[in-house]
Amino acid sequence: MNADEASGEFTRIGKRLFSEHLVGGNFGNMSVLTPEGYFITHTGSYLDADPAELVLMPKNGRMTPGASSEWRVHTAVYNVSEHQAIVHVHPQFSVVMSFLYDRIRTIDSEGMLLAPEIAVVEGPCGTQQLADAVAEELAHSNIVIAKGHGTFAAGKNLDEAYLYTSLAEHCCKVLYLTELGKRR
Numbered sequence: 001m002n003a004d005e006a007s008g009e010f011t012r013i014g015k016r017l018f019s020e021h022l023v024g025g026n027f028g029n030m031s032v033l034t035p036e037g038y039f040i041t042h043t044g045s046y047l048d049a050d051p052a053e054l055v056l057m058p059k060n061g062r063m064t065p066g067a068s069s070e071w072r073v074h075t076a077v078y079n080v081s082e083h084q085a086i087v088h089v090h091p092q093f094s095v096v097m098s099f100l101y102d103r104i105r106t107i108d109s110e111g112m113l114l115a116p117e118i119a120v121v122e123g124p125c126g127t128q129q130l131a132d133a134v135a136e137e138l139a140h141s142n143i144v145i146a147k148g149h150g151t152f153a154a155g156k157n158l159d160e161a162y163l164y165t166s167l168a169e170h171c172c173k174v175l176y177l178t179e180l181g182k183r184r
């Protein structure tokens with residue numbers, strides 16, 4: 001995937017994330033693996049920006065100026081897993097549930113099929129601590145939630161990472177509303 005193709009994919013997925021209210025707040029970030037490293041969104045860029053402004057990052061732990069402030073997470077995940085794309089956003093119910101549970105056990109049919117358990121990890125934004133915690137979980141799964149922060153989803157392409165982002169938010173919303181309903 002070259003820069004133009006990646007930019008088109010980022011814009012397409014970014015628009016879906018925005019239209020389905022999954023971004024939460026204003027920002028998030030995305031990346032896709034390439035033979036030379038990985039393309040990641042520019043720091044502070046809107047995910048639905050057209051055309052998306054991308055930065056090419058190496059996988060060796062160095063940082064290209066302009067890369068998203070969460071680049072450490074992306075580098076760590078690509079170095080310990082087979083994933084080829086990552087989507088990070090701050091969806092509301094996922095963030096809420098991360099305050100309430102250390103491990104989210106999904107109860108709806110789609111969640112139980114694709115992500116019966118979603119781990120919640122901790123670490124300040126932009127730190128190696130957060131990067132290592134997220135990478136440890138994504139080494140053997142597609143979705144993790146950073147406590148009080150947001151989702152990190154990964155997969156074979158941006159569509160799959162998008163799917164797990166959407167899934168996590170749906171599962172968290174169903175679980176939250178069900179718990180609320182029990183209190184009537």
Ligand SMILES: [Zn+2]
Binds near residue numbers: 028070088089150
């Ligand atoms: Zn974030």
